[in-house]
Amino acid sequence: MKVLQQYQNIALITAFEPEARFIPAHILKINSGVGLVNAAAATQKLIDFHQLDLIINLGVAGAISSILKPGDIIIADKLEYLYSDHSRIQADNFEKIILAPIISRKVFQTVNHEDYKGDEFSGDENVSMNTVSKHIESDSNSPKFFLGKIASSNYFIDSNRKADVQTMTDALAVDMESCAIAQVSQANCIDYLIVRIISDSADQDSIYEEPLDIEKTNAYIKQVTDFVLSLFD
Helix, strand or coil: CCCCCCCCCEEEEECCHHHHCCCCCCCCEEECCCCHHHHHHHHHHHHHHCCCCEEEEEEEEEECCCCCCCCCEEEEEEEEEECCCCCECCCCCCCCEEECCHHHHHHHHHHCCCCEECCEECCCCCCCHHHHHHHHCCCCCCCCEEEEEEEECCCCCCHHHHHHHHHHHCCCEEECCHHHHHHHHHHCCCEEEEEEEEEECCCCCCCCCCCCCHHHHHHHHHHHHHHHHHCCC
């Protein structure tokens, strides 16, 4: 797709080794470890030791919106931290919501075959989910792509709390690293791209809390990795 052709030095971040298993050896990557602190430290380490102009985070996320299903892919356009009890951070002096750089929207439009014009969209800036679904229906083997907010917490969110978190944040999915990676990248004036594949629906617990289905997990990780690698072509 050559959507990343403006970037010369790119690194990938995953939370742990299994999420990196399909990334070719020649691509710079780091496994951060699970959680916000680990993610922030790994991001800064990459920045300190390499002259980067784009950081890509890929991995799995849990849906908290009913419109996302396992196998769908979300590209984050906003990110938000959650307290350890999964409530919103209320401190006035804290940046509560991080806006992703324009590359996130550019990638989303590219996969949906829409013309990208500089820093503006050719159509409605808030692309409807119907538009996404309509495109994907033409190829039932393809994942559905969504552009939306990801909320990050240091703890898994049980299925019985997901609806409350979604109503509170208006996020589509949750994970444990993205927001920290975004904040550190932004602080260092480096673009970033957060791409996550949905592993569990809004009414399910995380696949990592249940007996782990290795085959299913590998399939999800390969799918999101293949998509990210296609952006390099």
